[in-house]
Amino acid sequence: MTPEHSDFSEHSEHVEPNQPELITERLTLRHLCEADIPDIVESCRDPQMIRYTRVPLNYTRADAEDSLLTTARQIAAGQIQRWAIDASGVFAGSIELRLADGTPESPGTRAELGYYAAPKARGKGYMTEALRAVLGYAFDPLGLGLDTVRWTALAGNEVSERVAIKAGFTGIYDDIDPNSGRPDENGHPVQHRVRRADMTRAQFAALWAN
Template sequence: MVDTTFLRGDRLALRSVEPSDLDFLRHHQNDPAMRGSLTRSFPQTIADAESFLDSVTVRENLAFVAIHAGERVGFVALFDVEHVPGRARLGYWVVPEHQGEGYATEMVDLVVEYAFDELRLHKVTADTLAANEASQRVLEKLGFDREGVLREHEYIDGSFVDSHLYAILRSDA
């Protein structure tokens, strides 16, 4: 098999999302244990996954699958990349059986470094549910600042919940 690694860390390789990853993405994004934190209210179909793959471009959306020892362990992406103002939104998740092993921190670190060093972006933002303390720790460990609270911003399991907005500037990294 050809190695298609785009970014490499100490333990992880990040490669672009491929058609062979669609079942992996769909399975985990539909997983009841994960979809709440991903703010997914509707099931993702294979057509939805294919549409997402079509939206991944070098200019606006860059998505990666994280690989450890030949196994897919997570997903990380820069969405809504705006090259003129130099900003993008960050999204990421790690499969449940590998959460707490530091993969999210390594994935985010690799992608933020890429955003600043190679894409020459100025700012990367991320939002996380107020109850998702693990995700908040990842962002804070990497130098993101909490810029605000989006009150009752998401609707999860029958309730409106707050979301925390984080950001990091190139000068902070």
């Protein structure tokens, strides 16, 4: 499979992602696209990503293509909202809201966050800026109108936790979650230690309304 001819190129137009672009002072949060694939592969091969997420080992272009096709289907089904973080034309990472009870007709009331920064874009404050924008959209009655957004990260992922704190998450607690880390060598779930916090619409309004 080559960049010039792939299953993704042939089938990527099957659905139009149903989510808005979000604009901040320095960033555009936009649909992920085929042009992002090289940066996605680079990010998913980064040691920090491998350590703290469930991305496939030895991540390939085919993995990225499959992920983008799945993302488009999930957006159309109302299960997720997922953006590329674009810093003046540079792929700076990705951020998503997994809609726990979402449908094509309604986003439901709650979501779980996921995000990563591209290695070349770390240390610039982009992720905190993107996260605030996504939270604003999540809680806005004219956006998704959610009641609660949850942040979860594997214990030890201090970078993710710092971003969450800067965006206003408080009351972070320890928990156990078999779905946040890699399964064992036989594919069985492992009880991973995680850090977790919830933010409500009222908490976000109190923090960032002004």
